[in-house]
Amino acid sequence: MLQRATSRPQGHLHWRSGAAAGEVWRLRRDVMDAPVKETTAQKAERLKLERNPWAILPDIVRYARHGFDSIAPDDLNLRFRWWGLYTQGDGRGALGGAAPFFMARIRIPNGFLFAHQVRTIADLAERYARGVADVTVRQNVQLHWLRIEDVPDVLYTLWRAGLTTIGACGDVTRNLVGCPLAGVDREEICDASPILLQANRMLAGNPEFSNLPRKYKIGITGCRRWCSSPEINDIGLTGIAHPATGEIGFSARVGGGLSTHPHFGVRLPAFVRWSQALAVVRGITEIFRDSGVLREHRDRARLKYLFVGHGWTAETFLEELTRRIGFALDPDVPETPPPDVYRDHVGIHAQKQDGLCSAGFAILRGRMTVQDIRTVADLADRYGDGSVRLTTMQNVVILNIAAARTPALAQEAAGAGLRLEGSPFWRGTIACTGSEFCKLAVAETKGFARWLVEALEERVPDFDTNLKIHIAGCPNDCGQHWIADVGLQGAKAKVNGQMVDAYDVFLGGGLGAEPQFARRVSVRLAAADVPDTLARLLRIYLDGRRIGESFHAFCRRHTDAELKAHLQPARVGAEAPGAA
Ligand code: HEM
Ligand code: HEM
Ligand code: SF4
Structure with missing residues (x-):
């Protein structure tokens, strides 16, 4: 063999x-x-x-001089990826067309950053990426909206700060993921x-x-929790x-x-x-x-x-x-x-170094504004030693903070809108890029994630346990719906004759001692029906769980048919519910 x-x-x-x-x-x-x-x-x-795609840097520089239309298609559609560059769409996902913009994925091994690098990312996001950057599930940062004209400056500026996009996409070793608390975790x-x-x-x-x-x-x-999956x-x-x-x-x-x-x-x-x-x-x-x-x-x-x-x-x-x-x-x-493996590193935790703490910010679906990014860098410098770490749950941690100063840090972070705590929904929800920028997407994800979290916080305010809600815009599963308690995979459904964003529901995934991929329960929900339907399922879990039973275990105890029965939308949104 x-x-x-x-x-x-x-x-x-x-x-x-x-x-x-x-x-x-x-x-x-x-x-x-x-x-x-x-x-x-x-x-x-x-x-x-x-041609080794890593050899095309001079061409990228030339394309930047000559404009988008000068880019050889083979470079645009393949070799650019070796430089962490992916074309992005016009915001309509798989249904949309091409747009002369790029996503650049910054490779951040183990999610390790220092404050000056974080500031560099903020500067680039401000100058070229319309003011936002996304932390990804592989501890990368993505900038969107780059024009080819901007790319050389982005690459050179990153290099000067000790950062690179090399091999962030393409048929190569992608960013290596590891525990963001490596070296400071008490239990590692x-x-x-x-x-x-x-x-x-x-x-x-x-x-x-x-x-x-x-x-x-x-x-x-x-680490003992295998937090990087x-x-x-x-x-x-x-x-x-x-x-x-x-x-x-x-x-x-x-x-x-x-x-x-x-x-x-x-x-x-x-x-x-x-x-x-x-x-x-x-x-x-x-x-x-x-x-x-x-x-x-x-x-x-x-x-x-x-x-x-x-x-x-x-x-x-x-x-x-x-x-x-x-x-x-x-x-x-x-x-x-x-x-x-639920471990989002959110909140203030004692490190193995006596008297020092880490502070993890819950960044909803990884999206940060320039202001957020600069605040993180400043807090890391002023309260810690400048160390910043990205997590595979799209969050950000700063390290080496004197325990006595953590209350002041918490107060200042809250004032700046960064959360050291959050509802289980806020903490446990991650989302892939989705139709906003990804040309393969069937559905939007980042905006939907935010809306869903707010809706669930309102509907199930007493939800009291960890829950991973992972949203992916298509079956490629960059949002890791297979390993979530509740996985939502982008789809389309017809509502009143209109095609709308919808999500196929997957339940009960998890890793660790009893690994299991989430089960597709053959329910497709129109986006508008997701909050009420999920809220009802979560209520059934809260009322029906055994003592100490996790949502993951609860799902394992129920058949697909039972779970499906709990997931019928209150109003029938999709004309043809049922997975493709
Ligand atoms: C109709 C054909 C072309 C035109 C009109 C053209 C025009 C230009 C212009 C205006 C610049 C910018 C000069 C500057 O501001 O410094 C430039 C730069 C450059 N071009 Fe072309 N070009 C053409 C074809 C090519 C070809 C075929 C190649 C190579 C195969 C090439 C390679 C370069 C390189 C390497 C640079 C310098 C980029 C840099 O490092 O700054 N060009 N070209
Ligand atoms: C334009 C196309 C695509 C975009 C914009 C995109 C975007 C992303 C993003 C943002 C992540 C997060 C992690 C990271 O930083 O690497 C990711 C991871 C991932 N991507 Fe994609 N992706 C694309 C195409 C694909 C395709 C074609 C596949 C499958 C054939 C795929 C499968 C995955 C999977 C499974 C992950 C899971 C995360 C992990 O490995 O931990 N993606 N992608
Ligand atoms: S899961 Fe699909 S929609 Fe989401 S980023 Fe990956 S390819 Fe795009």
């Missing part, structure tokens, strides 16, 4: 496994003479081989951020890894203390991912020592890069498809990994996954 998975694809493209750096980019006759009728995958593979097993930052240096911008079959996501954390990354390393020796190392999971076919990472039967972690990350990445079989279809190109479609198992993967890295890993040891 291993043989099959690493064998060369049929057809005109011959991906050479194990090609050395530099060799990969030689222009190849067979590639250049591509047949007219290419598949999407063949075209992407040809373009990536023709280890501070894994040094490994994460080294892995980032090894992979981001490195021509050896500039052409992967598809996007590639890594999460590395030493390692299970849904292509590689998830989680800190573990060896039960016999106490040695600190990692468990490794491979092949996690969401989108249309969600898959939890498969745990490898190995204990990865601290000193082996980088070699393991590199080896896994090489396996992915050299799996030619994954390059045949764009929608089956993620690492998970080795397990789903090509018969790989944890054991065969480890075998291949051992061959790659050239040494054997120690046998695996028992681990204790966290009970659940």
